[in-house]
Amino acid sequence: MTQTPTGLIDVHHHAIPPAYAKALGDRVAIPGVDYPTWSAEASLDVMDRHSIAAAVLSITAPGVTFAEGDEARRLARQVNEFFAQTVAAHPDRFGAFAILPLxxxxAAKDELAYAVDELGLDGVGLLTSYGNRYLGDPEFEPLLAEIAERGLPVHVHPGTPPAKDLATFDLPPSLYEFTFETTRTVVSLLFNGVLGRLPHLKLIVSHAGGTLPFLAQRLTYGPTIGKYLTDRAPADVIGQLRGIYYDIAMSATSYALPALTELAAPDKILFGSDYPFMPASHTTENVEGFHRYPGWDDQQRTAIGRTNALALFPRLAGV
Structure with missing residues (x-):
């Protein structure tokens, strides 16, 4: 199947640059997860076979958090320069989210300026937490404010929970904890007022928002449960949740999509594959689930599969 001008735009598509793989070495990136191999050519082959016109590359967990100080800054720079080279070689097929040394x-602000102003990358990739702090922590708000001011999309990918006492039942955290990590970081952004103060932040969350569609109404009950939350709870929790973008990586199913489409308008939903951490066979499954879901009309399906993303990524739209 060849790529066509009306192909999908995949906003949740990972890369593993050689310098990153070398730096990671024998470290366990995500506990219990089989670490895949990757090449641009393999991505392009999977994309062509599934009518994916373009993919926006990102680094998954643990980002560069396994490195410290100058090493983390150097590795982020190497990854971003690799992304720029890959995009330059295939400008109509790849975009990239810059990785930052958080x-x-x-240092993250410095790398943001370089990655966007010098390298021309398309947005920013963040993890749900760094150390023991989720993205709603006040420490991160100046960075998020700069990202919002620049009008850049920011893709948030879950990682292993920072709390060491969470029961994992000897299962990979990506099997189910990742969905909770997405929920935790968005709740921190909600109840710390960050989403209210940064209404123009183009936040993209992974995997249909984790458990957010299921919990959306429950999250409005904060002051009912505890009066101390009266001044912290957003006046319009649902409205702020509806202002977020949601990718449907690992989520184009008859279980997840009805809940997501009750919460998010069709102009806030984006296609994602999670390749190569989910194999090509899953890309087939997710593409088929996207096309088969009966809750969208043709215009909405085109928006979710393509035009919503092109509105977020003007460089890709231009090519």
Missing amino acids: PDVA
Whole structure:
């Protein structure tokens, strides 16, 4: 199947640059997860076979958090320069989310400027937490404010929970904890007022928002449960949740999509594959689930599969 001008735009598509794989070495990236191999050519083959016109590349957990100080800054720079080279070689097929050396906010701001202003990358990729702090922590708000001011999309990918006492039942955290991590970081952004103060932040969350569609109404009950939350709870929890973008990686199913489409308008939903951490066979499953879901009309399906993403990524739209 060849790529066509009306192909999908995949906003949740990972890359593993050689320098990153070398730096990661024998470390366990995500406990219990089989670490895949990757190449641009393999991605392009999977994309062509599934009518995916373009993919926006990102680094999954643990990002560069396994490195510290100068090493983390160097590795982030190497990854971003690799992304820029890959995009330059295939400008109509790839975009890229810059990786930042967090939790060092000052270094992250420097790398953001370089990655966007010098390399021309398309947005920013963040994890749900750094150390023991989720994205709603006040430390991260200046960075998020700069991202919002620049009008950049920011893709948030879950990682292993920072709390060491969470029961995992000897199962990979990506099997179910990742969905809770997405929920935790968005709740921190909600109840710390960040989403209210940064209404123009183009936040993209993974995997249909984790458990957010299921919990959306429950999250409005904060002041009912505890009066101390009266001044912290957003006046319009549902409205702020509806302002977020949601990718449907691992989620184009008859279980997840009805809940998501009750919460998110069709102009806030984006296609994602999670390749190569989910194999090509899953890309087939997710593409088929996307096309088969009866809750969208043709215009909405085109928006979710393609035009919503092109509105977020003007460089890709231009090519």
